[in-house]
Amino acid sequence: MPTPPQPALDRTSRRLILRDHVGNADVRAFVDAAGWTFVGQIDRDLEHGIGYEAKWSTDGGDAHYVVDEFADVVYLLAPDAAHASIENALSVWTLDELIEDSYVHVYPAGWAKSVLRLGAGAPVVADERVLDHLVFSAQHADVPVRRAALWAMVYAAWPEFTEALTALARDEDPGIAREALDALELLSAAQAGGR
Structure with a gap:
């Protein structure tokens, strides 16, 4: 990646x-x-x-x-x-299509790609369907899926992800844990800036 x-x-x-x-x-x-x-x-x-x-x-x-x-x-x-x-x-992914696509992948590579795309295309205000799926994906056994969920949360930039990112900051994978700490800093700075 x-x-x-x-x-x-x-x-x-x-x-x-x-x-x-x-x-x-x-x-x-x-x-x-x-x-x-x-x-x-x-x-x-x-x-x-x-x-x-x-x-x-x-x-x-x-x-x-x-x-x-x-x-x-x-x-x-x-x-x-x-x-x-x-x-x-232009042919654009709707939010419903992004959500649906993120649920159809069972293999880690497809799951990670669709979760990251979902985060990139997330609305400005938290959507419960997106929130639930990204938090669920952040608990996946596969490291690339957890990493994709982490960065999908950064793209969405919702304060509702603070708890999930805090949990990822304690992840068994040191790379995920480090990136989750970085993500928390990014989101904290964005929220302090008025977003």
Whole structure:
């Protein structure tokens, strides 16, 4: 798994996870049709845990296209007012689909991937279905599933995960325990900052 990210914990809308078949050309065509103004981009720098990101200005605020290699997803982070047009033009995972997909995998690799995708696409406000599944996954016997659940909690950035992350900070795997402590610090800083 690549270096853990520093996902934007101050987001005000859900990350819209694009399906695998949505390509750069599809996003570019949508952005052009929507009349968004290109602001700039951040080039990929995997050594520092940075994926490619492009930014546009829209009528409702800034929109970001992010290639997140840690979560193995590509998403748009845009103002809520733009969500309907994005969902109508591009193939996006709905929250219900993300939840359903996270329950169908029994093998650890698929489970870990779907749990991380669920966390990346979680809503801004805690959803009980997501909360329950990520806490359940954090107790899985397989280390990669627990690690994916831990980072899914970071992506969601809900204070409701504090207890589960505190338990993971005592995990038998030292890597999980260390990353859980880091995650608690990240979430604490985000909450202190007003999120």
